[in-house]
Amino acid sequence: MSFNMTFKKIICGIILLFLAVSMKEDVYAESISILPDGEILILYADAADQETMTAVRTIVEILTYQSFQVTYAPASECLGQLDRFSDIICYKLERYPLKIINELYELEKKGQEILNAAPEGEAVENGIQIMFIGNEFLRDYLTATARSSYYTDIEKTVGKITYYFNDYTYKEVLAKEENYLFLSGDTDYSSGVIQIQNEEGYFCAAKGVLTHIPVSDMENNLIRAAFTREVSFWKWPYSGEPHIYAQYMVLDKVYPFQDPDKLLTIVNAFIEKKEPFVISVMPIYVNSNYPAMQHFCEVLRYAQNHGGSIMIHSPMIQMSKIDVDLVNEYMSIAIQNYMEHGIYPLGIQVPHNWLFNDDTIEIMSRFRTVLVSEEEDPYITADKGIYTNKVYKDGHQWIAPAISLDENGVSYIRAHSTAVLFDITEDLSTIEAKINACRESYVPLKNLWDIEHGFWTDEDIMTYKNHIILVNNKRVEKDYTPTEYEEAFTYNRNMLQRFSKNLADQNFKLMVVVIVVSVLFLLFILSARKSNKRHFLEKHMDEGCTED
Amino acid sequence: MLLADCLSLFAIVAIWSLMFLNIFLTIGGFIYMIKVNKTDGHIPLKEYPMVSVLVPAHNESLVIRKTVMALLRFDYPIDKYEIIVINDNSSDDSARILRGIQEKNPNRKLIVINTDHVMGGKGKSNALNIALSVAKGSVIAVYDADNTPASDALGILVENLMADDKLGAVIGKFRTRNRNASLLTRFVNIETLAHQCMNQAGRFFFFKLCTIPGTNYVIRRSIINQMGGWDTKALSEDTEISFRIYRMGYYIKFMPLALTWEQEPQKLKQWFKQRTRWAKGNIYVLLKNFKYVFDHNAGPMRMDVLYFALVYVLMLTSLICSDAIFVLGVLGLCYVTLGGFSTMLWGMAILLFVLNVLIALSVEKNEFSFESVMLILLMLFTYSKLWVAVVVNAALLSIQDKVFDKEMVWDKTERFDEEQIKQKAN
Numbered sequence: 001m002s003f004n005m006t007f008k009k010i011i012c013g014i015i016l017l018f019l020a021v022s023m024k025e026d027v028y029a030e031s032i033s034i035l036p037d038g039e040i041l042i043l044y045a046d047a048a049d050q051e052t053m054t055a056v057r058t059i060v061e062i063l064t065y066q067s068f069q070v071t072y073a074p075a076s077e078c079l080g081q082l083d084r085f086s087d088i089i090c091y092k093l094e095r096y097p098l099k100i101i102n103e104l105y106e107l108e109k110k111g112q113e114i115l116n117a118a119p120e121g122e123a124v125e126n127g128i129q130i131m132f133i134g135n136e137f138l139r140d141y142l143t144a145t146a147r148s149s150y151y152t153d154i155e156k157t158v159g160k161i162t163y164y165f166n167d168y169t170y171k172e173v174l175a176k177e178e179n180y181l182f183l184s185g186d187t188d189y190s191s192g193v194i195q196i197q198n199e200e201g202y203f204c205a206a207k208g209v210l211t212h213i214p215v216s217d218m219e220n221n222l223i224r225a226a227f228t229r230e231v232s233f234w235k236w237p238y239s240g241e242p243h244i245y246a247q248y249m250v251l252d253k254v255y256p257f258q259d260p261d262k263l264l265t266i267v268n269a270f271i272e273k274k275e276p277f278v279i280s281v282m283p284i285y286v287n288s289n290y291p292a293m294q295h296f297c298e299v300l301r302y303a304q305n306h307g308g309s310i311m312i313h314s315p316m317i318q319m320s321k322i323d324v325d326l327v328n329e330y331m332s333i334a335i336q337n338y339m340e341h342g343i344y345p346l347g348i349q350v351p352h353n354w355l356f357n358d359d360t361i362e363i364m365s366r367f368r369t370v371l372v373s374e375e376e377d378p379y380i381t382a383d384k385g386i387y388t389n390k391v392y393k394d395g396h397q398w399i400a401p402a403i404s405l406d407e408n409g410v411s412y413i414r415a416h417s418t419a420v421l422f423d424i425t426e427d428l429s430t431i432e433a434k435i436n437a438c439r440e441s442y443v444p445l446k447n448l449w450d451i452e453h454g455f456w457t458d459e460d461i462m463t464y465k466n467h468i469i470l471v472n473n474k475r476v477e478k479d480y481t482p483t484e485y486e487e488a489f490t491y492n493r494n495m496l497q498r499f500s501k502n503l504a505d506q507n508f509k510l511m512v513v514v515i516v517v518s519v520l521f522l523l524f525i526l527s528a529r530k531s532n533k534r535h536f537l538e539k540h541m542d543e544g545c546t547e548d
Numbered sequence: 549m550l551l552a553d554c555l556s557l558f559a560i561v562a563i564w565s566l567m568f569l570n571i572f573l574t575i576g577g578f579i580y581m582i583k584v585n586k587t588d589g590h591i592p593l594k595e596y597p598m599v600s601v602l603v604p605a606h607n608e609s610l611v612i613r614k615t616v617m618a619l620l621r622f623d624y625p626i627d628k629y630e631i632i633v634i635n636d637n638s639s640d641d642s643a644r645i646l647r648g649i650q651e652k653n654p655n656r657k658l659i660v661i662n663t664d665h666v667m668g669g670k671g672k673s674n675a676l677n678i679a680l681s682v683a684k685g686s687v688i689a690v691y692d693a694d695n696t697p698a699s700d701a702l703g704i705l706v707e708n709l710m711a712d713d714k715l716g717a718v719i720g721k722f723r724t725r726n727r728n729a730s731l732l733t734r735f736v737n738i739e740t741l742a743h744q745c746m747n748q749a750g751r752f753f754f755f756k757l758c759t760i761p762g763t764n765y766v767i768r769r770s771i772i773n774q775m776g777g778w779d780t781k782a783l784s785e786d787t788e789i790s791f792r793i794y795r796m797g798y799y800i801k802f803m804p805l806a807l808t809w810e811q812e813p814q815k816l817k818q819w820f821k822q823r824t825r826w827a828k829g830n831i832y833v834l835l836k837n838f839k840y841v842f843d844h845n846a847g848p849m850r851m852d853v854l855y856f857a858l859v860y861v862l863m864l865t866s867l868i869c870s871d872a873i874f875v876l877g878v879l880g881l882c883y884v885t886l887g888g889f890s891t892m893l894w895g896m897a898i899l900l901f902v903l904n905v906l907i908a909l910s911v912e913k914n915e916f917s918f919e920s921v922m923l924i925l926l927m928l929f930t931y932s933k934l935w936v937a938v939v940v941n942a943a944l945l946s947i948q949d950k951v952f953d954k955e956m957v958w959d960k961t962e963r964f965d966e967e968q969i970k971q972k973a974n
Contacts, residue, residue, distance in 0.1 A: 507893070510564070514896040517571055521903040524578050528910035531582065 035078065036388040038071030040235075041085035045094040046074045055218035056091055057382065059133075060389050061355060062228050065372075065400040065416040068235065069392045075100050077387075082107050087235065088130045092216045093137035101144045104130060111209035123237040130209055131234060133227075134216040135181035150207075154180040159196040161215065163203055163226040165412045166442055171405050173222040175215045182214060183207050191233075192226060204230040225403040225412050232415035245418070246446030247411040248399055249438055250278040250349075250371065252421040253313055256296035263296070266424055266431055267303045273435060276447030278419070279303055280311045280349045280371065283334030288341070291485065297341035298483055304343065305480035309448035311371050312338065312345040314354065314363070317379050322359040331363070332457035344462060344469050344478060346453040351375045352401065356382035361391045367455040369448070371399040371419050397451065408437035418443070552882045555869040560893060562866035566858060567900055573750030574904050580753040581746075581804060581911045589704040589805030591711040599629040599706055599766070600685030604675035606668075608693035609640040611811060616649050618696045620656055624703045629689075630657035632679045637669030638662075672762075673778035673785040680777055688772055692763040696725060697808035704806040705766040716771050716798025717790075720764040720806030721745050729814045734923055735931040736812040736819070741915065742908035748802045757852050758800040760793075762786035764808040771796060787833045787856075794849035795840070820938060827860075827942030834860055864939050871933070901928060 035041070040063055044056050056072055063070045071085065075096035082088065082103045090104075111128025118124040132138040142150045157176055164170040180194070182201035192203025194214060203226055204213045211234055215223050236242040249270070254263065263279075270277040279300060284293060300310055315330055338345060347369025354360035355372070357380050364370055402411035402418040411418035420438055422431055438445060454463040463470045469478065601619055605612055612633070619631050635642050646660045661678060668675060676690065687706055691697060701720055709718045722744075724737040744761065751757045760767075762785070772778075775792050778785045793800055813819035834856050840846035841853050876882035905924045909915040 511892070511896065514900060518899060518903055520575075521900075521907055524575075524907050525903075525910040525916070528578070528582070528907070529916065531585070532911070532913060532916075535585075 033077060035071050035073055035081050035084070038069045038085065038388055040068050040070050040087045040089060041078065041082070042070060042072035042089045042091055043075045043078050043093060043096075043100070044072065044091045045096065046076045047095060048074060052092060055216065057356060058218040058224065059089065059091060059227070059231075061352060061372075061400070062224070062231065062416075064355060064389045064392060065398045066228075066232055066235070067392075067398070067416075070389045071387055073387045079103065083110075086126065086128050088128075090130065090132050090134075090137055092134035096137070098144075101141055104141065105145050108209050115209060121239065125237075127237070128209055129211060129234060131211040131213065131231075133213045135177060135179060135214055138210075138212055139181050150184060152182050152184045152201075154182070154196050154199050154201070156180060156196045156199070159194040159201075159215075161192060161194050161203055161222060161226070163192040163222060165225075165229065169412065169442060171222050171225075171412070173220060175217060175220060175223060177215060177217075180214050183210070183212050191230065206234075221403050221405055225405060228403070228413050228415050242415065244414045244444065245416050247402060247413075247418045247420055247438065247441065247443045248278050248371075248446060248448065249275065249435065250280055250311070250419045250421050251424050252280050252349075252373065253282060254279055254424055255282045256284060256293045258296075258424065260292075260295045260299050262428075263424060264299050264302070265428060266422075267299060267306070267308060269428070269432055269435060270303075270308065271306045273439065274307075275435060275439060275445055276307050276309070276449070277303070278309050278311055278371070278448055280313050281338065281343075281345070282313050283315050283331060284337050285330055285333050288337035293337075293341070294483070294485060297338070297343055300338075300343045301341070301478070301480045304478045307447060307449070310338070310343055310345045311347050311349050311369075311448075314348055314350045314360075314377075317377065319379060322357075322363075322379075324359050324362050327363055328366070329458060331366075332459050335455075335457050336459055339460065339462075339471060342476075342478065344464075344471070344476065345455070346448050346464060347371060347397070347399075347455065349373055351377040351380070353377055353380050353382060355389070355391050356380075356386070358383050358386075358390070361394070364391065364396070365394045366457065367396070369397045369399070369451075369453045369455075372401055373419070373421065374401040397453070406437075408434045410434070410437045410441045411443045412441075414443050417446075552873055552876075552884050556873055556884045559866040559870040559873070562862045563870065563897060564893075566863050566866075567897055569855075569858070570747075570904060571900065573747050573754070574907055575750070576753035577746040577748075577750030578907055578911065580749045580802075584804055585911070587805070589700075589708070589803055591707040593707055593710055596625050596628045597687050597706065597710060598685040599624065599687045599689055599702065600679075600683035600769075601629055601631045601689040601691060601702070602676055602679040602683065603631065603633045603691050603693055604636055604672050604679070605633055605638065605642060605693035606636040606675070607638045607640045607642065609638070609642045609645055611694045612642055613645050613649065615691065615693050615695050616646065616658070618699075619691065620649075620653060620658070621699050622697070622702045623699045624706065626656065629702065630659060630684060632659045632661065632683055633693075634668070634675040634679045635660055635662045636675040636678075637665050637667075670780060673780045676785070677777040677780065680772060683769070686769045687766050688769050689766045690763060691808065692810060694725075694811040695722070695763055695808045696810070697764060698806070701764060701806040701808055702766070704803055705764075708801055708803050708806075709766050709768070712799075712801070714797075714799055715801050716793040716796065717760060717765055717767040718801045718803050718806070719748070719758055719760055720808060721802075721804040722761060722764050722808045722810050724812045725809040726811050726814060732816060732819055732931075733812050733814055735927050737915075738905060738909065738920070738923060738927060739931070740812075741912055742905040745804060746908040749804065751852070751855070752800075752802040755848055755851055756799045756801075757794070757848050758790070758802045759852065760786040760790045760800060763810065764806065767793070768798075771798065781832070785829070787830055788836070791833060791837050791840075791849055791852070794847060794852065797847065799848075816934075820934070820941075823935070823938040824942045824945065827939050828946055830856060831860060831942055831946050860939060864936060867932075867936050868940075871936070898925075898928065 042056055042059060044052055048056070060070050060072055075093055079097060079099055080103070088107070107128055108130060111130070114127050115124055118127070139151060139153070142148060157179065159175055159177070159180055160172060161175050162170055162172045175194070180196055180201065183205050187202070187205040187207045189206040190202040190204070194201045194203055201214065203215070204211065213227060213230065218224050218227070232242045251266065281300065287293065304310060312335060315327060315334070317327060335345060348364065348367040349371040350360065350364060350373070352372050352374060353376050354364060360380055399417040399419045402409060402420045403413060405412050410420055420434070422434060449467065452465045460472055469476050603615065603619070616631065616633060622629065633646055635646060643660070643662050650658050650660060659682065661682065663669070663678060668678065680688065687709060689702055689705065705718045705720055709715050722740065724733055724740055726733050727737040728734070748758045771793060774796065779788050790800060813822055834853065837853050838857065841850050841857070843850065873882055873884060877884065902921065902924050906916065906921065909920050
């Protein structure tokens with residue numbers, strides 16, 4: 001009897017477990033966690049794939065550069081919490097709980113009431129906005145709320161986007177979607193054009209509380225750039241254009257062992273054109289007194305004194321688990337090494353995925369100004385389960401990577417600060433062409449010395465305010481006076497290091513010797529083989545003669 | 549600078565130095581071999597001296613018949629040589645076999661000395677000293693009990709010795725009789741040709757220096773008498789005696805046309821035991837003679853002691869360092885930050901090693917083939933590594949012997965019945 005009971009309990013347990021596992025896909029949890037606060041909520045599909053998550057993080061990045069606090073979560077986790085947010089972006093929602101439509105609709109109605117109540121032409125206070133990126137969910141949403149006539153379906157997959165960044169500057173690109181949908185009838189706002197064979201729609205349009213962008217491919221540079229601009233307008237509560245941000249010309253990843261003469265030539269090209277520029281230098285931890293470093297810093301000091309500013313690049317981290325203290329210690333050493341040479345970095349340059357990892361966010365937190373590059377740190381993985389742009393809390397001054405839309409890579413974005421990166425290994429003519437393109441761009445150029453900066457390390461605190469640099473509360477100057485170098489620098493190498501250096505120098509000579517010896521040995525082998533063959537034949541001939 | 553950097557630097561300098569030394573010797577060896585191969589090796593004498601051929605044998609019943617029969621077939625005047633087999637405390641039927649050969653060859657000078665555990669069983673040197681006491685020849689030839697010398701070997705050796713008064717000894721070449729028995733014997737064959745023959749030839753070509761290999765050599769009786777016989781404490785009595793010959797102001801000549809074939813260990817265990825004995829013996833000789841490196845009167849011997857020191861100290865330590873760094877590097881436990889320490893260096897070293905060995909094979913008949921190239925590469929990563937284990941083991945045993953004041957024990961190499969193995973294979 002007791003055995004039967006136990007058996008039944010086990011069977012029931014297994015069935016319950018099976019149901020729990022199998023229903024996970026279909027039964028949506030009723031708001032299991034409280035989402036962190038944010039100005040904007042991004043909803044994405046439940047069980048989103050890697051591609052979707054990458055796109056969501058791109059949107060989060062763009063909004064972070066525009067200094068918005070963002071919350072992002074899969075649709076089912078947002079249930080019951082939508083009313084905590086005034087601006088909602090639904091990104092390519094393909095899987096969602098049906099309840100989300102009702103909640104969104106309630107919010108839309110509330111937003112529409114606020115909008116209707118606001119005096120025409122004035123900013124709407126406490127308004128609500130919903131942006132749809134992609135087409136499927138908007139179709140479902142409008143159909144479910146009995147507004148099938150609000151949209152037009154176009155059963156085509158490829159469209160040509162034409163987007164105007166201002167009256168004179170536009171870019172075109174082909175974009176692919178599963179199908180296209182456009183809000184029909186009169187819209188309150190529309191920008192850009194998507195041409196789909198004979199049909200024509202918008203890139204972005206707004207109708208009441210709803211805003212729609214039909215294309216969702218965030219890897220497409222033009223879509224990303226246009227979205228950046230549109231989202232800044234969307235968030236701008238007033239009429240007219242939002243604040244205009246500048247672009248910075250940045251010499252990317254400059255190492256002390258690179259040719260200082262070339263660096264000086266490039267620096268002089270900027271100075272001659274009277275344009276501000278930034279040099280992003282790689283961190284140096286040892287041998288900062290070596291002549292190569294001295295010459296490098298001489299050029300940097302000269303640049304610093306002639307309108308150039310310095311940023312320090314993040315270290316190349318090759319640790320599967322980052323030791324934050326160790327990285328901070330090394331960064332402290334690197335910054336101190338530069339400051340000893342009279343170089344005062346104003347901020348840090350980091351790969352873009354540093355924005356999504358707790359450890360790297362902590363490392364960045366010491367710097368007010370952060371320049372982000374498009375490169376990706378392969379050792380950094382995005383922390384899972386974070387539903388907000390945690391980096392927002394540190395109040396950074398962001399300089400985002402310019403989205404390249406032409407061969408010069410100049411910025412078309414004025415919604416946030418951007419950096420146009422220059423590779424100093426390129427030809428001088430290419431670099432000059434890029435400088436000219438930046439100068440001619442409608443996005444203004446700016447000098448980093450015109451804004452405030454600051455950072456702290458394990459050893460030092462630097463602040464730059466009102467054109468005064470303070471290091472540990474002591475004023476320092478960035479004046480340039482040419483240095484006279486020691487003719488014979490003492491490297492203080494021990495015998496082994498000297499030998500090691502010689503070994504590196506001798507490698508080429510050794511290769512030549514090995515080639516010569518190898519050829520000689522091959523000749524020996526050939527001659528020995530020939531001699532053996534001759535002896536063999538002679539022996540056989542002799543034997544043949546004897547037999548005869 | 550990290551410890552790994554220092555060790556890597558040491559390894560790379562040591563390995564490349566030894567590599568260049570080897571290249572130098574190979575060039576000399578090649579020229580010498582080509583020169584000698586153009587002759588028949590004979591230098592006819594007006595009068596041939598009396599030669600005593602000594603064969604120390606301990607439990608050699610599997611191979612002794614073949615050896616003695618080969619010795620009896622020497623095309624040297626039969627009245628001018630005697631064969632003395634020292635059946636050294638054998639427990640097998642060597643005595644019976646030897647008696648049988650004596651009975652079948654009553655007109656030949658074949659002397660068999662059977663020793664017991666009181667007189668004999670104390671190693672090769674002791675056995676040779678016993679044989680020396682009854683030897684009548686003014687020239688002494690030594691053959692191991694597993695050898696099958698070519699019929700002209702003794703004649704060539706004696707003629708070359710007698711042709712030059714400054715020569716104390718002449719050594720011949722030995723080849724592997726059971727080359728195709730196993731992968732190990734193939735490796736031994738390549739090693740014998742490349743490192744023993746070619747190196748000997750190179751050292752003789754440049755410095756008139758050779759090391760007696762323990763078999764297939766002739767030496768003047770007067771020299772042996774003068775030095776009081778073989779050193780019974782030496783496991784490598786051959787190396788030891790070579791050094792004493794140098795010190796007496798004589799040269800040792802390498803004559804590759806005097807050929808003998810010998811049986812090499814077919815199994816790893818026997819090989820390891822034999823090589824450990826050799827290495828132990830060489831370490832003993834090296835320690836005994838190292839003082840002469842600094843002795844200006846020691847003549848060319850200084851060079852040879854230094855060569856041994858380089859091989860046993862420098863090569864061993866550098867190989868241990870480089871292998872340890874490689875293994876630790878693969879495991880991610882050690883990093884080398886040294887400038888110039890590149891994979892190309894190792895690649896070039898391997899290339900030179902392969903070419904170096906191929907030269908030795910190219911001067912031999914039927915040894916040069918694509919299969920040999922593959923074997924050399926395989927050998928580099930397997931057999932050569934075993935050498936490190938052998939020397940480390942020998943060094944540890946030597947230390948143990950010294951600490952516990954142990955007597956040197958002759959560890960006899962186990963023989964194989966080749967005929968039986970061939971039959972089984974068929």
